Amino acid sequence: MWQIFDKHNLYPPAPPLTRYKETTFSSAKKKLVDYVVLDNAVNKKLDALTTSKLCVRMNTLQKIERQVLYQFATLLQQRAKVKRSNMGTEGNLSSEQLHLFDSHGYLVLESFASPEEIDSMRKRMEQLLDDFDFSSTASIFSTKNQQQTTNDHFFQSADKISFFWEEKAFDEDGNLKQPKQLSINKVGHALHDKDAVFNKFSSSDKVSSMLRSLGYQRPVVIQSMYIFKQPGIGGEVVPHQDNSFLYTEPTTCTGLWLALEDATIVNGCLWAIPGSHKNGLVRRFLRDDSGVHFDKPSPCYNQKDFVPLEVNAGSLVVIHGDLIHQSFENQSSKSRHAYSLHVVDTNGCKWAEDNWIRRNVDPEPLYSS
Numbered sequence: 521m522w523q524i525f526d527k528h529n530l531y532p533p534a535p536p537l538t539r540y541k542e543t544t545f546s547s548a549k550k551k552l553v554d555y556v557v558l559d560n561a562v563n564k565k566l567d568a569l570t571t572s573k574l575c576v577r578m579n580t581l582q583k584i585e586r587q588v589l590y591q592f593a594t595l596l597q598q599r600a601k602v603k604r605s606n607m608g609t610e611g612n613l614s615s616e617q618l619h620l621f622d623s624h625g626y627l628v629l630e631s632f633a634s635p636e637e638i639d640s641m642r643k644r645m646e647q648l649l650d651d652f653d654f655s656s657t658a659s660i661f662s663t664k665n666q667q668q669t670t671n672d673h674f675f676q677s678a679d680k681i682s683f684f685w686e687e688k689a690f691d692e693d694g695n696l697k698q699p700k701q702l703s704i705n706k707v708g709h710a711l712h713d714k715d716a717v718f719n720k721f722s723s724s725d726k727v728s729s730m731l732r733s734l735g736y737q738r739p740v741v742i743q744s745m746y747i748f749k750q751p752g753i754g755g756e757v758v759p760h761q762d763n764s765f766l767y768t769e770p771t772t773c774t775g776l777w778l779a780l781e782d783a784t785i786v787n788g789c790l791w792a793i794p795g796s797h798k799n800g801l802v803r804r805f806l807r808d809d810s811g812v813h814f815d816k817p818s819p820c821y822n823q824k825d826f827v828p829l830e831v832n833a834g835s836l837v838v839i840h841g842d843l844i845h846q847s848f849e850n851q852s853s854k855s856r857h858a859y860s861l862h863v864v865d866t867n868g869c870k871w872a873e874d875n876w877i878r879r880n881v882d883p884e885p886l887y888s889s
């Protein structure tokens with residue numbers, strides 16, 4: 521943590537700048553400066569001494585700079601945490617719920633959405649699917665093979681309602697094996713912005729109130745996804761942290777995952793490693809001229825560390841941006857629909873330019889406090 525520097529390390533004594541030799545004249549009984557031109561060897565020695573001391577000073581300053589930046593980031597995080605606990609009464613989360621969220625990295629809020637809200641979102645999605653002309657795109661969404669399948673369709677979806685196929689939706693000849701309604705992996709990434717029904721839930725008072733509890737000052741929904749986890753072919757989502765994809769400095773992403781159907785071990789519920797958010801962000805998903813890539817390989821996670829988050833329809837799972845979570849393939853005959861929002865703060869932090877999402881227009885905040 522905070523390290524006190526010895527003053528010698530902080531400010532090494534200045535190297536001798538005067539290159540005079542002192543001699544003593546016994547008759548004058550005082551020291552006089554003798555203007556002697558030093559030989560090359562002495563000059564070199566002095567130069568070496570000066571350079572090394574300047575390097576020490578430079579290193580020390582760089583070390584201090586790093587410590588100050590680290591402390592600043594920690595302070596911002598602590599400020600958000602304190603704000604969270606003070607605001608427990610303002611937002612709709614109790615201090616007990618906030619404590620659970622801080623210790624586990626996730627929180628399940630049962631009956632967060634009403635049956636009517638769920639019904640309206642599911643019906644709206646049915647309609648969007650019916651209207652979707654599936655010959656317009658054949659992009660397959662796969663988190664296993666993200667680099668190849670990430671293309672313009674993916675980038676452009678940041679501010680559109682775009683459809684992504686299940687990897688196993690097609691046969692060897694490229695024909696759909698089942699109706700399009702049962703072949704879509706997800707719809708994203710701007711449902712919250714472009715569709716009135718999804719916007720209503722996403723910008724509802726209860727969502728904002730919960731974000732206030734979490735200490736958000738100027739939150740924006742940066743992406744939304746309707747995830748189908750189709751029966752039989754619903755693809756797995758490999759272990760990840762949401763902050764990898766939606767990075768701010770300091771990190772502020774929170775996932776809000778709403779179950780639109782009961783989610784169980786059988787139909788592919790979420791799994792998470794409790795407390796894993798405390799170990800920080802492991803890697804980032806970067807976009808550059810050549811596409812997207814992770815900056816580091818994924819660590820190997822021990823599956824024994826994951827716990828299933830089985831929830832009923834209407835439950836909201838609040839997911840800390842650094843929480844390691846995943847979901848398995850759905851091999852059952854029952855779908856597992858969910859609506860997922862990702863929120864970042866736009867106050868006191870900076871959106872990373874090398875994130876995959878580059879919105880043409882800055883998103884409107886849910887509120888500003």
Ligand SMILES: O=C(O)CCC(=O)C(=O)O
Nearest residue numbers: 747757762775847858860
């Ligand atoms: O719905 C799933 O299976 C995974 C969703 C997820 O990981 C997320 O929304 O961050």
